[in-house]
Amino acid sequence: MREMPVSPERAREHGLSGEEFERIRTLLGRDPNFTELGIFSVMWSEHCSYKSSRIHLKKFPTRGPRVLQGPGENAGILDIGEGLAVSFKMESHNHPSYIEPYQGAATGVGGILRDVFTMGARPIASLDSLRFGRPDHPRTRYLVNGVVAGIAGYGNCIGVPTVGGEVSFDECYDGNILVNAFTLGIVRHERIWRGTASGVGNPVIYVGSKTGRDGIHGATMASGEFDEKSEEKRPTVQVGDPFTEKLLLEACLELMRTDAIVGIQDMGAAGLTSSSFEMASRAGTGFLMDLDRVPQREEGMIPYELMLSESQERMLIVAKKGREDEVRAIFEKWDLDVSVIGEVTGDGMGRVQWRGETVAEIPVAALTDQAPVYDRPSARPAVQDSLQSLDPAGLPAPSDLAEVWVRLMSCPEMADKKWVFRQYDHMIRTNTLVLPGSDAAVLRVKGTGKGIAMSVDCNSRYCRLDPFVGGMIAVCESARNVSCAGAEPIGLTDCLNFGNPEKPEIMWQFRSAIEGMAKACEALSVPVVSGNVSFYNETMGKGIHPTPTVAMVGLLEDASRHLVQWFDAEGDRIFLAGADRLGVHLGGSLYLREAHGKVAGTPPPVDLDHERRLQEFLRAAASDRLVSSAHDLSEGGFACALAESCITRPDGAVGARVVNPFAEAIRADFAMFSECQGVVLLSCRPAGRDALLAAARPFRITMVEVGVVGGEHIDIEGVARVGAADLHKAWREGFAKGLGLDG
Amino acid sequence: MKAAVLVFPGSNCDHDAYHALKYVAGVDAEFVWHKQSSLAGFDAVVVPGGFTYGDYLRTGALAKLSPVMGAVKRFAGEGGPVIGICNGFQILLEAGLLPGAMIVNGSLHFVCDYVYLAAETSRTPFTGRIPPGSILKVPVAHYQGNYFADEKTLFSLEERGQVVFRYCTPDGRITEDANPNGSARNIAGICNEAGNVLGMMPHPERCAEAVLGSEDGRQVFDSMVSWLKERGK
Numbered sequence: 012m013r014e015m016p017v018s019p020e021r022a023r024e025h026g027l028s029g030e031e032f033e034r035i036r037t038l039l040g041r042d043p044n045f046t047e048l049g050i051f052s053v054m055w056s057e058h059c060s061y062k063s064s065r066i067h068l069k070k071f072p073t074r075g076p077r078v079l080q081g082p083g084e085n086a087g088i089l090d091i092g093e094g095l096a097v098s099f100k101m102e103s104h105n106h107p108s109y110i111e112p113y114q115g116a117a118t119g120v121g122g123i124l125r126d127v128f129t130m131g132a133r134p135i136a137s138l139d140s141l142r143f144g145r146p147d148h149p150r151t152r153y154l155v156n157g158v159v160a161g162i163a164g165y166g167n168c169i170g171v172p173t174v175g176g177e178v179s180f181d182e183c184y185d186g187n188i189l190v191n192a193f194t195l196g197i198v199r200h201e202r203i204w205r206g207t208a209s210g211v212g213n214p215v216i217y218v219g220s221k222t223g224r225d226g227i228h229g230a231t232m233a234s235g236e237f238d239e240k241s242e243e244k245r246p247t248v249q250v251g252d253p254f255t256e257k258l259l260l261e262a263c264l265e266l267m268r269t270d271a272i273v274g275i276q277d278m279g280a281a282g283l284t285s286s287s288f289e290m291a292s293r294a295g296t297g298f299l300m301d302l303d304r305v306p307q308r309e310e311g312m313i314p315y316e317l318m319l320s321e322s323q324e325r326m327l328i329v330a331k332k333g334r335e336d337e338v339r340a341i342f343e344k345w346d347l348d349v350s351v352i353g354e355v356t357g358d359g360m361g362r363v364q365w366r367g368e369t370v371a372e373i374p375v376a377a378l379t380d381q382a383p384v385y386d387r388p389s390a391r392p393a394v395q396d397s398l399q400s401l402d403p404a405g406l407p408a409p410s411d412l413a414e415v416w417v418r419l420m421s422c423p424e425m426a427d428k429k430w431v432f433r434q435y436d437h438m439i440r441t442n443t444l445v446l447p448g449s450d451a452a453v454l455r456v457k458g459t460g461k462g463i464a465m466s467v468d469c470n471s472r473y474c475r476l477d478p479f480v481g482g483m484i485a486v487c488e489s490a491r492n493v494s495c496a497g498a499e500p501i502g503l504t505d506c507l508n509f510g511n512p513e514k515p516e517i518m519w520q521f522r523s524a525i526e527g528m529a530k531a532c533e534a535l536s537v538p539v540v541s542g543n544v545s546f547y548n549e550t551m552g553k554g555i556h557p558t559p560t561v562a563m564v565g566l567l568e569d570a571s572r573h574l575v576q577w578f579d580a581e582g583d584r585i586f587l588a589g590a591d592r593l594g595v596h597l598g599g600s601l602y603l604r605e606a607h608g609k610v611a612g613t614p615p616p617v618d619l620d621h622e623r624r625l626q627e628f629l630r631a632a633a634s635d636r637l638v639s640s641a642h643d644l645s646e647g648g649f650a651c652a653l654a655e656s657c658i659t660r661p662d663g664a665v666g667a668r669v670v671n672p673f674a675e676a677i678r679a680d681f682a683m684f685s686e687c688q689g690v691v692l693l694s695c696r697p698a699g700r701d702a703l704l705a706a707a708r709p710f711r712i713t714m715v716e717v718g719v720v721g722g723e724h725i726d727i728e729g730v731a732r733v734g735a736a737d738l739h740k741a742w743r744e745g746f747a748k749g750l751g752l753d754g
Numbered sequence: 755m756k757a758a759v760l761v762f763p764g765s766n767c768d769h770d771a772y773h774a775l776k777y778v779a780g781v782d783a784e785f786v787w788h789k790q791s792s793l794a795g796f797d798a799v800v801v802p803g804g805f806t807y808g809d810y811l812r813t814g815a816l817a818k819l820s821p822v823m824g825a826v827k828r829f830a831g832e833g834g835p836v837i838g839i840c841n842g843f844q845i846l847l848e849a850g851l852l853p854g855a856m857i858v859n860g861s862l863h864f865v866c867d868y869v870y871l872a873a874e875t876s877r878t879p880f881t882g883r884i885p886p887g888s889i890l891k892v893p894v895a896h897y898q899g900n901y902f903a904d905e906k907t908l909f910s911l912e913e914r915g916q917v918v919f920r921y922c923t924p925d926g927r928i929t930e931d932a933n934p935n936g937s938a939r940n941i942a943g944i945c946n947e948a949g950n951v952l953g954m955m956p957h958p959e960r961c962a963e964a965v966l967g968s969e970d971g972r973q974v975f976d977s978m979v980s981w982l983k984e985r986g987k
Contacts, residue, residue, distance in 0.1 A: 167805070168764070433866055438895065440769065440770060441963075443966070444966070
């Protein structure tokens with residue numbers, strides 16, 4: 012690569028508007044050179060600057076008694092007591108995973124792991140939210156294979172279990188899949204580190220892999236739409252090396268047990284550029300960096316390439332002056348490159364030298380605090396009204412309800428995901444108390460009696476139909492999943508996946524979803540502590556459903572009191588908690604899509620006050636050991652929730668006999684598959700019935716006893732009946748069958 | 755009684771083995787960095803699972819060259835108990851302490867799942883308390899756990915009672931369906947002729963506590979403790 016002359020045209024090629032180019036000239040008081048143009052283009056990209064989202068993200072509640080670190084750092088941190096904290100974040104790797112599924116997904120996992128261990132935390136669990144196009148789309152099978160193998164290849168090698176997540180399918184992701192990776196780590200309070208470059212004269216140290224030409228402009232790629240030439244962007248996808256990251260993880264944690272360092276940050280998107288400028292920005296300092304000292308994998312790299320490379324498995328450290336040898340000894344022990352490449356300065360300037368010359372000289376604030384912020388216009392899409400219109404009475408009633416029931420339970424969206432989870436090491440580190448497949452993953456925290464429950468969730472059909480309500484539901488449902496496990500939701504991270512924010516309709520979706528999420532967070536007292544925004548999820552001008560994925564983290568003071576979603580024993584009584592929230596709600600339902608080929612109507616209504624009380628009751632019931640299982644009604648409604656409690660058990664399927672909880676006058680298919688918010692299927696020992704009902708009263712939760720666990724069939728009396736073993740088989744085989752994968 | 759848990763670049767079940775030894779079986783355990791060339795003072799050696807050197811070249815092919823492996827060979831040669839789990843088994847194969855090799859799983863996928871093991875011999879230090887015919891529920895997690903050896907080696911392993919565990923159904927039948935990776939003759943674990951070196955693909959350290967879904971793996975560590983105690987360690 013060669014240096015090229017800078018012009019407004021060149022700036023446009025870098026994704027900078029004419030106005031932004033002018034702003035750069037004003038901030039510098041001169042024209043930028045080629046290297047500086049590259050630096051501005053990545054730092055001001057949507058991906059790094061959050062220029063279109065920033066004003067809306069402020070609407071999230073981010074404080075709370077447990078919050079030790081909110082948004083703005085590499086990961087958020089929450090206190091869990093006994094001097095311990097959890098650090099977590101979720102990040103998208105959508106574009107790279109579509110172009111090159113294995114490496115795209117693998118480096119997504121690698122990136123989020125670094126974000127967590129750079130805070131000083133040891134990662135103990137990952138979850139992934141994956142969204143693909145239609146199961147029968149010609150590219151889907153290839154993408155599923157590649158993404159799952161990529162996550163497995165990276166996570167398994169570094170030794171962090173992938174304990175859960177979601178895999179779903181919709182036509183809207185045909186040309187733009189979503190790969191959202193979440194990691195959680197444990198850290199002692201006194202070992203928390205941040206990405207700050209304070210202390211004038213302190214050395215700036217580069218550690219990890221050598222720098223190559225891979226991933227240049229990854230951040231810029233992630234800030235533009237896709238077109239038919241996207242395949243050509245393959246070279247902008249980075250290549251992961253989980254073995255080196257494992258060494259980096261161990262070396263960093265070893266270093267962090269000393270007090271030789273001041274700050275540390277991973278080189279993620281925009282590599283050396285973002286890590287150096289962001290660390291200086293947080294400390295209000297500047298830096299001087301010599302690119303000749305950067306370990307390099309290839310010859311003849313120019314400053315532009317060195318500053319923009321997104322080579323993986325690299326970190327930037329600011330150490331205390333005079334402690335350089337301690338840092339060097341640790342990284343050399345782990346066979347990693349380590350090089351002092353510069354020092355912290357006090358004048359607020361980022362200066363970069365190469366071959367004895369200054370090749371970039373930019374005020375740190377110009378790239379961070381003075382980056383553009385846009386309040387983009389938003390407008391409700393004209394199609395929204397017609398999308399929301401749905402006449403349930405006009406839907407043809409299926410003749411064989413049992414057949415529809417089996418079809419829903421075995422569609423790839425609902426079917427057993429064992430094909431996926433078997434490829435992930437989900438047991439390593441020996442903390443996993445609930446294996447993948449329940450509402451939430453539950454891990455123990457060694458050395459304490461505590462447990463951590465986690466769930467990732469988003470129903471993007473709901474968000475398409477009403478982003479405000481869909482956003483509320485994403486928060487409520489992930490919190491409910493965690494509460495169903497008996498844990499208290501203590502904080503969340505999110506990946507906000509949307510289309511092109513320059514379109515007012517997309518901006519409206521984005522704003523509305525955030526406002527809905529924020530409202531639910533307030534009602535449930537759950538702060539948002541980290542997250543990421545992924546815009547431009549469009550291919551050939553066609554956008555995805557708005558998909559604000561939420562990863563909820565919950566705390567169990569006593570891990571032994573956790574709950575699972577499956578029935579425990581024959582004879583146990585089955586209840587619906589929150590039965591007064593049942594209603595005919597077909598808008599955006601799975602039934603509507605799978606059986607009638609429609610995404611229409613409005614999502615089910617949410618009552619936040621009810622939601623809060625319901626979840627408090629669930630936690631109380633778990634803590635007092637009053638229930639044997641808890642599973643919320645979500646996709647597929649009452650019938651599918653019941654079926655899941657019967658057949659997802661690791662010990663094999665069990666039957667159940669229940670009454671129809673809906674009024675008889677309601678159409679049977681609507682009763683089975685209506686999706687209701689705030690209703691949970693519980694089971695308890697026969698002798699525990701009265702205690703459970705009494706426990707619900709103070710929370711004003713309506714309880715209805717619907718039936719009993721046991722028998723060969725799953726039977727909704729007078730409505731439909733299926734053999735438990737048959738349904739179990741169809742559900743187990745559905746995923747591989749639906750996608751044409753080898754078993 | 756002190757057990758060494760070896761740590762190579764890329765070991766990742768080292769903490770789990772340490773935890774099972776120290777907090778479940780009650781053995782004094784210590785990590786040993788792969789560049790150490792002595793195992794003086796240790797009574798047992800655990801080569802834990804992981805991805806040493808990223809599995810680059812071949813599983814275990816680089817780890818066998820680490821200085822500590824010379825010490826492991828001497829330790830094993832003197833009759834000391836050595837257990838290699840998963841990648842640890844692969845390393846012992848590469849180092850020549852056990853016969854045969856590992857190839858990629860028949861499914862061509864990584865597999866993490868609970869499997870059942872039929873125990874065939876209690877002659878090793880790690881299976882002394884596991885009567886032959888016992889069935890254990892233990893998880894596997896590997897990409898290259900498909901045990902391979904020529905017919906002669908397989909015959910001699912069986913002839914000399916060196917097959918320690920085979921994959922089986924929950925009721926103990928040795929079937930193809932019960933084999934998670936395509937291993938020859940459903941072999942999940944073998945020992946050397948003397949019986950003091952055991953290699954196994956399944957992870958006993960992951961199922962040593964009931965809260966994790968099975969505590970069958972604990973018997974491996976408890977057996978080791980009994981064996982050492984009987985020898986005054």
